[in-house]
Amino acid sequence: MSTNNPGCLGIFLKLFGISPKQNAKKEVKLPYAMRDDFLSNAELSFYKVLQQYIGNKAIICPKVSLQDIFFVKTSSQSERSTYNNKISRKHVDFLLCSTDTLRPICGIELDDRSHQRADRIKRDKFVEQVFESAGLTMVRFENKRSYTLAELESKLHNALNGFERKVLAESEIRSSEVNKDSVPECKKCGVPMVKRQAKKGANKGKVFYGCPNYPKCREVVYTTIPT
Numbered sequence: 358m359s360t361n362n363p364g365c366l367g368i369f370l371k372l373f374g375i376s377p378k379q380n381a382k383k384e385v386k387l388p389y390a391m392r393d394d395f396l397s398n399a400e401l402s403f404y405k406v407l408q409q410y411i412g413n414k415a416i417i418c419p420k421v422s423l424q425d426i427f428f429v430k431t432s433s434q435s436e437r438s439t440y441n442n443k444i445s446r447k448h449v450d451f452l453l454c455s456t457d458t459l460r461p462i463c464g465i466e467l468d469d470r471s472h473q474r475a476d477r478i479k480r481d482k483f484v485e486q487v488f489e490s491a492g493l494t495m496v497r498f499e500n501k502r503s504y505t506l507a508e509l510e511s512k513l514h515n516a517l518n519g520f521e522r523k524v525l526a527e528s529e530i531r532s533s534e535v536n537k538d539s540v541p542e543c544k545k546c547g548v549p550m551v552k553r554q555a556k557k558g559a560n561k562g563k564v565f566y567g568c569p570n571y572p573k574c575r576e577v578v579y580t581t582i583p584t
């Protein structure tokens with residue numbers, strides 16, 4: 358929307374030789390420019406082979422912030438801020454996501470020469486541990502001039518298949534019901550769940566336990582406990 362339009366009042370004031378009040382704040386020109394290196398040459402050439410291998414099996418998201426993928430499941434405020442800070446400025450080179458739900462399938466890191474630096478090794482190790490703690494696969498590729506589809510297949514086949522098995526197993530857990538009148542713990546976060554009632558959808562009216570970290574955690578346990 359333009360802010361330079363003088364509007365009716367401005368025109369009126371001009372007609373009578375009155376200059377409009379200098380209330381229109383001077384437009385501040387922000388100092389941003391678009392980067393030309395969104396992907397490095399190495400990342401781009403890897404991306405092209407990855408695209409060829411993945412086809413329509415998954416969506417490839419380049420440079421995803423770890424904070425968009427993970428959350429800190431603790432209920433302690435200070436712990437949450439400490440661990441959030443640790444991932445706040447880190448990203449993974451590529452994230453493969455389900456074409457259907459865009460749920461992350463696995464992270465991919467490309468190890469260029471910088472990955473041999475001590476600080477980089479420490480950072481890589483930490484990122485790997487983050488993925489591991491959240492149960493998300495991480496696959497590393499050595500940075501090379503070219504890749505073959507067979508190399509990608511050998512490293513990514515298991516990740517893609519594992520994801521399908523995981524989704525299937527999760528749907529079985531989700532549909533399980535608890536009968537006992539005790540508050541279940543969230544399987545993902547290890548915190549007591551909160552009793553809720555479905556307001557819409559196929560389960561409308563049904564009582565269930567949801568995670569207090571919703572929507573970051575969507576674990577639910579349906580229950581037969583009367584309301």
Ligand SMILES: [Zn+2]
Pocket residue numbers: 543544545546547568569570574575576
């Ligand atoms: Zn949870």
